[in-house]
Amino acid sequence: MQRTFPLVLVFVFGILGILPFIIPHPVVQNTNDFLLNVFLKILLAFALVLGLGSLLKVHMDKIKRKRENWQYSWVLIGTFIVTSIIGLFGGVDGSGILPTHIGSFSFDIWTIYNNVEVPLGATMFALLAFFMASAAYRAFRARSFEATLLLISAFIVMIGVLPLGNRISPYIPSFAQWIMDVPNVAGQRGIQFGVALGAMATALKIILGIERSWLGGGGS
Amino acid sequence: MNISLDPWVWIAALLTLAIFSFLYRDNPFYRFAEHMFVGVANGWAVTFYWHNVLMPTLFDPLFRQGQLLLILPFIAGMLYFTRFIPRVSWLVRIPIGISMGYYVGASIPATIQANIIKQAQGTILTTHNFQAWHAGSMGIVWSVILFVGVLCTLSYFYFSREHKGVLGLTSRVGIVFVMIGFGAAFGYTVIARISLLIGRLQFLLGPWLGIIE
Amino acid sequence: MKLFDALTKVDRRIIYIILLVVVTLPLIFPSAQSVRVMPPVEKFFNAVDSIPPDKALIVDFDYTPQDMPELEPMGIAILRHAFKKRIKVLAVSLYVQPLGLAVRALQQVTEEFNSVATSNADSIIYGRDYVFLGWQVGPVNAMLTMGESIARFYPVDYYGNRTDTLPLMREIKNYRNVGLVTSLSPSDIPKYWVAYAQNRFGVRVSSGITSVSASEFYPYLQTGQFSGMLVGMKGAAEYEEIVEQNLNVKGRRKASESLPSLTYAHLLIIAFIVIGNVGYFLSRRHK
Helix, strand or coil, rough: CCHHHHHHHHHHHHHHHHHHHHHCHHHHHHHHHHHHHHHHHHHHHHHHHHHHHHHHHHHHHHHHHHCCCCHHHHHHHHHHHHHHHHHHHCCCCCCCCCCCCCEEEECHHHHHHHHHHHHHHHHHHEEEHHHHHHHHHHHCCCHHHHHHHHHHHHHHHHHHHHHHHHHHHHHHHHHHHHHHHHHHHHHHHHHHHHHHHHHHHHHHHHCCCCCCCCCCCCCC | CCCCCCCCHHHHHHHHHHHHHHCCCHHHHHHHHHHHHHHHHHHHHHHHHHHHHHHHHHHHHHCCCCCCHHHHHHHHHHHHHHHHHHHHHHHHHHHHHHHHHHHHHHHHHHHHHHHHHHHHHHHHHCCCHHHHCCCCCCHEEEEHHHHHHHHHHHHHHCCCCCCCHHHHHHHHHHHHHHHHHHHHHHHHHHHHHHHHHHHHHHHHHHCCCCCCC | CCCHHHHCCCHHHHHHHHHHHHHHHHCCCCCCHHHHHHCHHHHHHHHHHCCCCCCCEEEEEECCCHHHHHHHHHHHHHHHHHCCCEEEEEECCCCCCHHHHHHHHHHHHHHHHHHHHCCCCCCCCCCCCECCCCCCHHHHHHHHCCCCCCCHCCECCCCCEHHHHHHHHHHHCCCEEEEEEEECCCCCCCHHHHHHHHHHHHCEEEEEHHHHHHHHHHHHHHHCEEEEEEEEHHHHHHHHHHHHHHHHHCCCHHHHHHHHHHHHHHHHHHHHHHHHHHHHHHHHHCC
């Protein structure tokens, strides 16, 4: 029961997912409409709440057991609570029951987004430029024929994409474009055929109950 | 130089520098900023999930307008939290099964059409594909190269037979195409990463320090 | 030999400083660089340009702060194009994180146009010329439901107005009234638009993607599943160029301003790889 019932649900809802693509009958389409716009929307929203709950639980455990760097978990939980209160009670447009400005100093959800989340998120990924430069200097070696081919292709694309490439010769960007249009497409398409066929096979296995790893352990 | 007096710009700039400090070494400022990012991002998400989804789609219609059919998704959603109760944690499989089943099912016809049939149509040697290059007679040459490249790449990933003889030759050709593709991907990755760094420097030099416009 | 051995042992922080200087100086001392517009960008431009007057353009803002430098200039250039040609725009976000950036882009371009408008007809008016539908949970849900009814999935817009009361939405009901969907995304979302919206409902799709995804998206451009593609900061610069050239729309071209920094940084990376490999081969021969 603990494993059979979920497997039956996966099968039923899997079929319900496929049917609207092939049966235009109003009963099928209306059921699909209810699933997409009501049922699954609510389920997905609860899934986020679960994710948040798990995140908070992990960090509360870290604080309780005083694991390494447990002090920063307070930062996470504190900023989460403050931002949530400002967003939930201050409103999306700052017109909620909680006032979100003191004089001309505003701290509504938008200000926090633009001045905290945006710079933090953007800078996290900007670090990668430095790591890539370091890797280019220390690790990218043409140790084999294939690696040499990879580096030559990379150089042609890198120079072809730049305005400098066009200044040296208009054939360089055209050649780089050709590399993207022909050999790159050939290689990527071969890989993506494999990925698509594998994804389809896995999807069918999940719906038919052959693939059961998502059930996790336990139960009968 | 025209340094900003806006406190929020200073906060944004200091947080940016806190993240960049990781380049020297791991330090408390970086960790503080990193944890703050996760907290704020999730707080932002909670705001919109409540105002845009849970309130108008569930709680308002169910509790204020009396649409009792919504009890079903409400109960199914609440089953997610049984994950935290060991005795009944198996119930979490129900909402997972429902949502995963539907999306996996919907993906089958979509994947077949978009990622298999259309891609195969783009590979085969037809007049339409020759002309799509807008390269005159060279279009035929490019289409043949593409066709051969796709088949050779597929032969490289065929591991049920040893790569000897004809299969060995085609798989060697296939790996050439794959490596050219990966090289192109690497070249573009360099562009992507540098672009992100440029974006942050434009903020620090512009709105914060006022050195550039 | 000792020189190359020493060079390969350089502290990584010195490499970081060199990169920082090379990227910063061209920003402080800017220079103009001409941009050559390549065929994928031309296709994108033509796809937007050819939208009939009774159809809308859906712009899917799906970039986060992490991808903003590459994708935001694209979004701004596309909006300039659409507003100049009076193409109706429906803006959506399929995830919650990009919402703020979508509002930023829409506000910026609307202000640019309204600051030089001389009459109501010239201005960009919310509800008449564009609508921001905001975000609802479930990207696939959005793509599938909008094929039947856009207002069904977005009963209220981002600002809380009932969608079916907005003048633009009285004409734009579903994909049959949409000329093109353009998705600005760092992930596989443009492929989902093709798989779910295009395959089921036949709507044209184009994409603005980060450079990292370029390689894997080109097969979709080759088959015609994408009616054009903008790739990374360079693609954004090309689109800024083609919009300014063809439509005489002036505005800050952030992607184009970044090209000199991009150029010198590239040359630096190439130099790093060459130095590293020369040292490697020489030390191997020495052994």
